[in-house]
Amino acid sequence: MKTITVDEHDIRAAVPMSEAIDAVRSGFIDLAKGEFEMPTRTALRDGQFLVMSAHHRPTSSAMIKTLSLDFGRKPAIAGTVVWSETGRLDSLVADASTVTTLRTGAAVGVATDLLAPPEAGRLTLIGAGAQAPDQVRAVHAVRPLHRLTVVDTDTQRALGLTEMLASELPGVDLRTAEDAAAAVEEAEIVCCATNATSPLFPEPALPAQVHVNAIGAYRPTMRELPDELLATSTVVIDELDAILAESGEIIHALEAGVLTKDALTELGTALTGTSANHSRRTVFKTVGVAMQDWAVARLLTDKFLD
Template identity: 50%
Template sequence: MKIFSGDEVRRTVPMAAAVDAVREAFGELRAGNFVLPARQVFGDGAVLVMSAYHPPSRTAVVKKIGIALDQVPAIRATVIWTGAGEQIVADGTSITTLRTGAVVGVATDLLAAADATRLTVIGTGAQSADQVRAVLAVRRIAEVTLVGRDAGKAAALAGSLGEEFPEVRFASGTDIDAGIADAEVVCCATSSSTPLFRADALPARVHVNAIGAFRPTMRELSRDLLATASLVVVDQEEAALEESGEVIDAVEAGVLSRASLLDLGDALAAPPITSGRTLFKSVGVGPQDWAIAKLLSES
């Protein structure tokens, strides 16, 4: 058995490798090469259990997640990966933030303007740094703005990431509308239950990623944004319609049709022509964890 701490996960799997692995996993998902049992939810979302089995390689991953939004860190998880004659137990918190960043990297590479240089991240929690790392892995970003309710926390995160990426200019603040006014890529990584901004606060051409809301009662994106976006991509339609508050709300209100939702795997297989405001909404699926655990197994 191999055991990986959070630091060992980070040292073993750089973000660029994670993006590539997650991209390949969504290709496998589209091809029907995963068995995905329904996510188990306990205690009104306080405990989640996700799993995925990959028949071609006869490997499987199981992740147990404990969520307490009033604690730091808010997410505590453990990942178990099994293959032929081997087993891995790894810190699931680091894998979760890494694979969530990685899928945003995949979507941003597919949907954002090729020459995008300005990124805004809303939220300064545990997921935020990997959102920045992922977008920087796929675009030549020159300016990053970090927006959070706590000015000191946002400034501290900007300072830390500035040391990691000295070639990038970092700024921070608390005004969301000001932060997104000229952004070319926006990442939402909050636990908000109400939309963070209206569509008209965004530039006419922008790509928005939303990864924070994972319950039907949570919202990061406004109904008017989903109604007017030129393209709405989700990690998996079935998962989005069960867990994404924004998508569920927009579909039930009749401003977004199920038929207009595009699975990420399908979008990767036939890249769409992008224009205007594009959206990627992720609630997370098992193949993402499998992809990172597979890299650990090969180390």
């Protein structure tokens, strides 16, 4: 019996974003089929400590992630992802920070591939924190970019992100901005990755056709999107129970009466649906579910365990 431990370098070398997107896409489809046992995550100290678990029935495999969140430190996420499987004595322990940013990006890649116009290539990213690089990588993997605008209240942090990504985005027009409302006016895709507690931009600032991903708000007290956007868009979510418990923007819109539960479609259901019809504005709202961590951990297991 042995335990393999993999760090950020190991994970990045082993799992390219395209593979993570494919794995998470398959995971969402299995989730829609009911093939996961996946309780809503445990949140302690108002989300500063999280415990997530998932069991995949067809493979008799399970993942447990424990992490702490502190936006005043680097990295903000710290913890472990542990993989185990019936009939296998060996186990794998992975860095939770890297798995979390990778799987969150992968989910955005899946949703963007499904919902964004095929020709979309202008991305506005709001928030230049730890989640930001994988948001860009995921969108670029499914919709090759020709313009990236990074919005952050810290101009140097925005510039640092564009400089870091420059070698990965040859030929892409890289810009920074401080005004989110102005920066989304010409966007075809918007990614929100902040810890905001109020909407980042007014709904009229968006163009008539746009796809918006919102990944930052994961507690009822947090919000990135205005009610008016949710009321007038096709809204796809990761998992209903998790969203109703944790998504501040969805909870707020439901309580305001501008959105109903029936208007929410889980991503796995959308992926397996026969109709691709949706409004000119689409939103993917995710709070993150354990299946995504399981999907990346399974890739790591395939690569590092005999």
